[in-house]
Amino acid sequence: MMAIPLAGALAMLVPANRFLRTDVAVRMFGTAVSGATLLVAISAMTAFDFGATSRMQMRVDRAWAPAIGLRFHLGVDGISLPLVVLTALLTFLCFLYTLRHPPGGGRIRLLTALLLVLEIGMIGTFVALDLVLFFVFFETVLIPMYAVIMLWGGTGRRAAAHKFILYTLLGSGLLLAGMLLVGAHAGTLDMTELAARHGSGLSHGLQVTAFALMGLGFAVKAPMWPLHTWLPDAHTEAPTVGSVLLAGVLLKMGTYGLVRVALPLAPDGAQFWAPWLGLLAVIGIVYGALACLAQRDLKRMIAYSSVGHMGFVLLGIATLTPVGVNAALFGNIAHGLITSLLFFLAGSVKERWGTADMNALGGGMLGTSPRLASILTFASVASLGLPGLAGFWGEMLALLGAYRPHADLPRETFVTFMAVAALGAVLTAAYFLRMLSKLTHGPSDGTAPERAPAAAVSVQEYAAWVPLIALTLLVGLWPKTLLDVTTGPVRALFGGG
């Protein structure tokens, strides 16, 4: 079932030079393919048995390279299903957005192809159940993203793209080493089997080393402070669709990896490193918020806000409790929805006024383009964690987890983390409100030349944003939708019933 979109997208790559002569047709085609993928993802969701979320469903298990025991093993459970659907949705929305607002730089055909490969990699990462297969998909994502930044990025794209690829490749190297370490000692590469063992049969030292290696690899991706510096550059320079997918999905691969691979494979190692992970996460929260507070560029600010939000996700994981991991998964989805929306909006702002510099943009956006400004306000409010919208529950559950972490972890340390993280939430509110008050309030005194004065929000923009807004509201008002899906497998992860 998951193979269909993969095969479909792959097949679309080949004839891309032969047919579909105009750019518009190519864009339509991309939209159609990603739409079909989304449909398959949704049908997968309907076929999913919500009564047994902790069981792997819709499995595909074929021999791949029998000589070294590799298997082509796919499947979804409650942890990966929301992320798969999110990925399919975001890719589709990106194509929809590109229909009307293609990034400057032409070569739409290539862009379409790259985005589809990207989608394969992302979905593949979330459904892979074999360590090497997971790694392959994990890596598949890098090159298209590199190319997207390199070819359609802003002025500083070359440096940003280089930094992105080198950084993440380094992380991947460590990740592979850690995975192989576990795989070689345990004698199998199958993730479900390894997870079921809960690390038995692996020595303590080995687990500590393996978790450190894998953790570093994922931490680069997440990104965790102080390994985050590729992120602001990449986000600032990437075109809108690139930023959206980067923030919406790529970052999640890091935290998903921690939950799916690192935690179950090396539980002792996780326990050893958890306080450090928590410490870095909390530093990330406060540091990201402070960095946002003094930022001038809108896209850069949103990028740093991701560092802060992913800090909450990492803090949740570091508590090693079901509620903490639930928080992480919830935070993943919420951040995917909200930050994607924010990047879409920042892209629209940049497209309209030619700059994302907040001082040049000036104020009064609520007067000149009220709809855009209202949606921006909504997204910011959601991002600062207002209860009733998606952002809140992830943060709240992470704090709850930190108040009572896993029994073997030092409680005082985590309670301190909780307090500091909570203050970070205040700073989060501070920088978002500062941004809103700078951009949307006040007289319109911007110095930027207005390309299209008060261009209304186009149909495609609405089409790309409304689903995100609706889902933010749905998940926020009724968190049960998501928590019911994830709680089962998360409990299973910790060996409980």
Add this chain to the structure above:
Amino acid sequence: MIWLASLVVLLPFLGAFAGMLLGPSLTRLLGGRSGTDTPPLRNGPALIACLPIAVSLVLAAIVAFVAWQDVDERTGSLTLIETGSVLIEVGLQVDWLSAFVGLMVCCVALAVHVYSVAYLKGDRRYSSYAAFVSLFTAAMLLVVYSGDLLVLYAGWEVMGICSYFLIGHHWEDRANSRAAVKAFLVTRLGDVGFLLGVLVLGVGAGTFEIDEILRNVDELSAATATAATLLLLAGVAGKSAQFPLHTWLPDAMAGPTPISALIHAATMVAAGVYVVARLHEVFVEAPTSLVVLGVVAVVSMVGSALAALAQDDLKRVLAYSTISQLAVMAAGLAVGADTAAIFHLLTHGAFKALLFLSAGCVIVVAGSNMLAHYGGLRRGMPITFWSMTVGLAALAGVPPLSGWFSKDSVIEAAQHAALHGGESAVASAAVTPPGSTPGLYALDVDPDGQVVNLPGGVAWLVYLGLLLTVALTAAYAMRAWLMTFFGEQRGSYEIREPSRLMSWTVAVLAVPAAILGFFGLGAAELRPHVGAASVSFLLVVVGAGAAFLVWNGDPAADPARVLGRARPVFARAFYVDELYALVIVRPIRALARYVVTFDRRQVDAAVVGSGRGATWLGGRIRFPQNGNVQNYLTGLLAGVVVIVAGVVIFL
């Protein structure tokens, strides 16, 4: 009944969404034109806003009536949310406390809605304004009826963001925008404490359900109770604008006047006091928190009463009086008189809404907020004059208006606490026959007969603070009254009543502000006592009389002139704002700038530097393999020499 309560909450909530999305279209459908003089019945957003609230009001009244008849509390739960730890229960709870406060919220919200239709006539953004007012009301009602602490917190925060939008309604002015941001951030700072308090309490008790927590309050360890209540107090101080988080409230006057009425009378600020009353049993378990609450209350009430004495702006006078009155309620809670505090909350809701709305009438007519521009207004606007007189008299505590009854019951409790070494039986009412008569008797049925232990010194402090506040309140109320309505007119504008929709709303609100106090006669500890009542009445006369004498000396000048050098200190509210700017805001800004530099110079430089290092290393390592045969031969020769030399030396 739970269904009724949930409808009360849901109707304004849905009204908010409908108003936001469909309001202007409905206007067109009804044949009105948006932005111009639309008659109220053709004003789409106004209809969408007012009708649900009106229905909610009726339902809330039914709920309150049922709760009156039968004091058993009822809970209803919609669903349980699995979190992997403590469950969240989405549910509501109705008892006498929530029923009456809910009714008050609905009353004030409806008055504000109706009043706003006229006040914001022709405003382009009226539809979003009305929607946010509805959302605000819904959030407050959720706080009131919620049966679960986290659900309560959701409503609590949504109120914060709505206040941000509403205070910043006139965002064209940067000052308003700043006030809105300040209001949200200061309350948010408290809210974070509140959230942590909720989590501590929830994990400690094993549930977030308020009912369960109160039932098992004895099982909480003292440390947990103290930590949780202190953290909760941070949130309460933020929302109810108590020292040291009170600074947002006077600035929040930047919002349209009906919003001030809504925020100050019925919703946001009341929420803090309401939550303490709701969780009062937990607070009783933590005497330290009660001491903190008492001290904070005294500082807030005296400080803000002094500040109110020197304000030039009518709305700011009322704003500081709100802080002071909320502190009176907090003091009541600290000495264990929770019923009296809630009683004061209700009467304060009535007279403060009245005061703000009538102040709005004055402002519309005079076109200014400044007391110095008023004078002699009683002649042209009798309805406003009499309504405001009732309101100010109730605020000052002139018998037999509502404020007198409620303030007196708080003072009585404080006096009792002070005289009896800090012990105050929460319910002297524990002796009243529970539930024998339908009525407020049953309000304090408290099976545990809990006793609040407050150190005697703190109790005295609270008592004396209350008495001082009474005198000060009377003085500033008198000053505002005289400067607004008496003397000569200072300013060239026509004195007339504003539109009927506004003045009638005000007149209607004057009724509860006047007579609400008599309802308290039903309960033993709410009845006025001769001793305490005569002392406080004497103080009212002293305070008001002093203000009158000073004013009478020179009716054209501001009576605050006698404050002399202290006046600017009071007017700036003891420079707390400036202090915060110096101690908190600037360092954080500097830190933020430093982080950005640090990120670029250090963290990123390390990354880029290691990249450069790798390139440099690559260049060096390349040297031996650059394909130059001569080099290879030289290296080979050198190697041979070294080996030979080594062999010769060591062997």
